[in-house]
Amino acid sequence: MPSDLLKLEGVHTRIGQYHILHGVDFAVPRGELTMLLGRNGAGKTTTLRTIMGLWRASAGRIELEGRDIAQLDTPAVAGLGIGYVPEAMGIFAGLTVRENLLLAARNGPLDAARLEWIFRYFEALKKFWHLPAGNLSGGQKQMLAISRAIVEPRKLVLVDEPTKGLAPSIINNLIAAFAELKKTGTTILMVEQNFHVARSLGDSVAVMDSGRIVHAGRMAQLAADQALQNRLLGLSLEAQQ
Amino acid sequence: MKAERFDLIPFVLLAAATLGALALIRTPSTWVTLTVAGLAMGLLIFIMASGLTLVFGLMDVMNFAHGLFIAVGAYVAVTAMKLFGGTLAALAPALLATMLMAGALGLVFERVIIRPVYGQHLKQILITTGGMIVAEQLIHVLWGPDLLPLPRPEPLRGALLFGDVAIERFRLGAVLLGVLIFVAMALTLNRTKLGLLIRAGVENKEMVEAMGYRIRRLFVGVFVAGSALAGLGGALWGMYQEAVTVHIGAQMMVLIFIVIIIGGLGSVTGCFVGALLVGLVANYVGYLAPKVALGSNILLMVIILLWRPQGLYPVGKS
Numbered sequence: 001m002p003s004d005l006l007k008l009e010g011v012h013t014r015i016g017q018y019h020i021l022h023g024v025d026f027a028v029p030r031g032e033l034t035m036l037l038g039r040n041g042a043g044k045t046t047t048l049r050t051i052m053g054l055w056r057a058s059a060g061r062i063e064l065e066g067r068d069i070a071q072l073d074t075p076a077v078a079g080l081g082i083g084y085v086p087e088a089m090g091i092f093a094g095l096t097v098r099e100n101l102l103l104a105a106r107n108g109p110l111d112a113a114r115l116e117w118i119f120r121y122f123e124a125l126k127k128f129w130h131l132p133a134g135n136l137s138g139g140q141k142q143m144l145a146i147s148r149a150i151v152e153p154r155k156l157v158l159v160d161e162p163t164k165g166l167a168p169s170i171i172n173n174l175i176a177a178f179a180e181l182k183k184t185g186t187t188i189l190m191v192e193q194n195f196h197v198a199r200s201l202g203d204s205v206a207v208m209d210s211g212r213i214v215h216a217g218r219m220a221q222l223a224a225d226q227a228l229q230n231r232l233l234g235l236s237l238e239a240q241q
Numbered sequence: 242m243k244a245e246r247f248d249l250i251p252f253v254l255l256a257a258a259t260l261g262a263l264a265l266i267r268t269p270s271t272w273v274t275l276t277v278a279g280l281a282m283g284l285l286i287f288i289m290a291s292g293l294t295l296v297f298g299l300m301d302v303m304n305f306a307h308g309l310f311i312a313v314g315a316y317v318a319v320t321a322m323k324l325f326g327g328t329l330a331a332l333a334p335a336l337l338a339t340m341l342m343a344g345a346l347g348l349v350f351e352r353v354i355i356r357p358v359y360g361q362h363l364k365q366i367l368i369t370t371g372g373m374i375v376a377e378q379l380i381h382v383l384w385g386p387d388l389l390p391l392p393r394p395e396p397l398r399g400a401l402l403f404g405d406v407a408i409e410r411f412r413l414g415a416v417l418l419g420v421l422i423f424v425a426m427a428l429t430l431n432r433t434k435l436g437l438l439i440r441a442g443v444e445n446k447e448m449v450e451a452m453g454y455r456i457r458r459l460f461v462g463v464f465v466a467g468s469a470l471a472g473l474g475g476a477l478w479g480m481y482q483e484a485v486t487v488h489i490g491a492q493m494m495v496l497i498f499i500v501i502i503i504g505g506l507g508s509v510t511g512c513f514v515g516a517l518l519v520g521l522v523a524n525y526v527g528y529l530a531p532k533v534a535l536g537s538n539i540l541l542m543v544i545i546l547l548w549r550p551q552g553l554y555p556v557g558k559s
Contacts, residue, residue: 052451078453090448092441094556099437106453148452 005030005156005187006051011060011070013043013050019211020046023060026206026213028156033178033188035198035219037233038208044191045087047208048158051189052084053077064156079106083149087160087191089141093134097125097144100133104148111152118147121177139170146174150181157181159190163197175200195233199223207232251514251553258518262525270405275524281412283520284419285481289474290497291426291512292467298443298507298556300460302355303362306369307471307497308490309376313346314339314472315479315489316380319389329394336476343472344465351464373491380487388486391479415477422470423513430509439463443507443556499542505552514553518545 004027013021021043028034036044049055051062053074062070069077078084083104092100101110119126122143128136133144142162149157162178163171171194178201181188192198198205202219215222215232222228259276266272293307321338325331354372358364392398393411400407430436438459442449446456478493479485500519504511519538526537533540545553 054447054451074447074450075453075455078451084451086448086451090445090451092444092448094444095437095441102434103437103441103449103454104452 002029002031004028005065006189007061007063008047008051009061009063011047011050011062012058013046013055014058015046015055021050021057022211024208024211024213026216028187028189029204030187031182031185032203033182033190033201035202035205036189036191036208037193037195037198037205038214039234040193042208043211044208045160046211048084048086048160048189048191051077051158052082081153081155083154083157085145085149085157085159085162087164089145091133091136091141091144091148093132095133096130097133097136098129100144100148101125101151104151107152114151114153118151121173121180122147139166139173142166142170142174146177150186153184154186156187156189159188161191161193163192163194171197195229248554251511255514255517255521258521258525262521262529265529266525270407271528273406274408275528276521277408277412277416279521279524280517281409281415281419281481281520282523283517284423285415285474285478286493286496286500286520287419287513287516288422288477289471289493290500290516291422291509292463292470293497294501294504294507294509294512295439295443295463296460296467297501299439299446299456299463300359301362302359302460303365304355304369305366305494306350306354306373306376307467308492308494309350309373310343310347310468310471310490311475311478311493312377312380312485312487312490314343314475315391315485316384316389317342317472318476318479319384319391319485322391322394327392327394329396332394332397336473339472339476340469343475344469346472347465347468348461350468351461355464377487377491384487386487388484391476391483391485393480393483397480411480415481418477426509435459496538499538503542503545503552505549505554505556507556508552508554511552511554515545 006028008024008026011021011024012019024043024047036047038044046055050057053069053072053076057070060070061068064080064082069080092103095103101115105111124136124140125143125147128140133141136144146159146162149159162174166174175197178188178190182201190201199219205215205217205219205222206213207215207222209232215228222232262275263269263272266275289307289311293304296302296304317339318335321335322331325335350372354368355365358368397411397414400409401413430440438449438454442456442459449456475489475493479489496519500515501512503518504513504515518541522537522541523534527534549555
């Protein structure tokens with residue numbers, strides 16, 4: 001069993017008067033892809049944003065390699081080697097594809113070999129290298145957002161609903177890219193509503209409901225247990241099947 | 242996929258306004274003189290306004306005290322020019338001194354006044370307006386309440402004659418300096434990583450932070466640079482008018498706000514085109530219809546906002 005790279009213990013998050021996370025506990029094993037599943041409004045995005053320091057945890061511990069990062073600000077969290085792909089993708093529309101990736105390369109110039117590796121899966125980025133990112137299609141923007149997070153080796157990549165609103169052919173492309181990324185040993189925590197994607201990629205899984213983790217375990221076990229799926233994911237799963 | 246082309250329509254509008262004025266003025270020599278005067282005025286406004294538009298774009302900070310840096314720049318220029326002898330050789334060190342003083346003041350102002358009110362627009366308006374009033378009174382204390390002369394160095398006085406066309410030397414110098422600053426700023430914003438970060442920060446500061454960059458440090462840098470440029474603009478504007486009063490900053494703020502609103506908040510290119518439009522329209526209308534000159538820029542702003550409600554070059558925020 002791999003050791004845990006990231007561990008959340010009793011994490012609470014409040015946004016204004018709203019108490020969103022009610023003591024979230026789960027771990028992300030090193031070198032694995034962990035799926036964070038749950039119904040809309042369960043607190044998945046808030047969990048990722050809390051890890052990134054975009055919303056500050058009001059209580060609890062968030063440990064990265066044993067170090068509590070719960071009270072670090074966002075640039076410090078990112079500086080520890082965490083890449084983030086937000087739900088809205090967060091691409092800089094006025095900057096070109098190249099400029100978007102250039103900014104994401106914090107530690108120096110773009111690595112040509114890594115770029116070629118990225119282009120193998122996301123050819124469109126090479127084709128539209130000098131175009132403003134705002135001109136890309138939805139799927140291409142998602143490719144850019146993911147590429148930005150992995151343009152340099154990262155300890156951990158947080159990805160929020162990468163397949164949302166994308167065509168099936170592009171989703172298959174993303175699945176292949178993440179499968180390849182897993183092979184490099186990158187640890188990934190992914191929020192996903194599409195159970196087909198989750199089942200294809202996930203090694204481990206945590207399921208959220210009402211701001212709490214209600215199940216954590218191996219993805220294969222959840223994928224094989226229809227009753228458990230229905231109980232944990234209910235309507236959101238039915239919608240995907 | 243269709244490549245996005247640089248939007249040239251505002252530049253075409255600028256050219257159309259200039260040529261339209263030629264048709265109305267009819268005397269080419271007068272038109273050239275007015276055009277150079279308009280460009281000089283516009284570029285000086287651009288120097289003063291460019292920092293403010295980036296400050297707003299990066300951190301949504303409404304700094305109503307930006308005029309303070311203009312006023313301080315103008316008054317420091319008065320003192321520095323006296324100190325250095327008022328010659329052409331004194332101009333560069335005097336302008337450098339104004340930029341340093343205004344930049345240093347910007348650093349203190351950001352720390353003490355702006356930082357406590359990040360994200361609170363109403364408080365920003367109140368505290369920066371209050372800061373402006375206090376600063377004006379401090380200028381009264383330091384330099385006195387009277388209008389102070391700020392003569393141009395001898396070689397920058399008078400006009401160059403090209404046939405019938407007379408072009409003031411100082412205006413020509415202001416145009417050259419303004420273009421130089423715009424080019425330097427455009428190169429910085431488009432060709433350096435710092436510039437990319439500023440442009441990215443204007444669009445989506447949260448994502449810039451999530452990529453590991455400290456947007457507040459960037460903001461402080463932009464604020465200081467913007468203050469220094471405002472100081473430079475104030476010094477040059479004082480020389481343009483050949484006199485300085487304590488209200489020089491507050492008076493310029495009206496034009497500066499018009500320019501950054503016309504240009505699109507956060508857009509340096511928009512600020513550049515907007516400033517040129519304001520400068521040219523003020524000069525043309527002042528000549529053609531002096532009675533409506535006062536309201537011409539407000540009218541220009543209304544027309545442009547009816548056409549493009551987000552300004553000439555809207556900055557997409559995400």
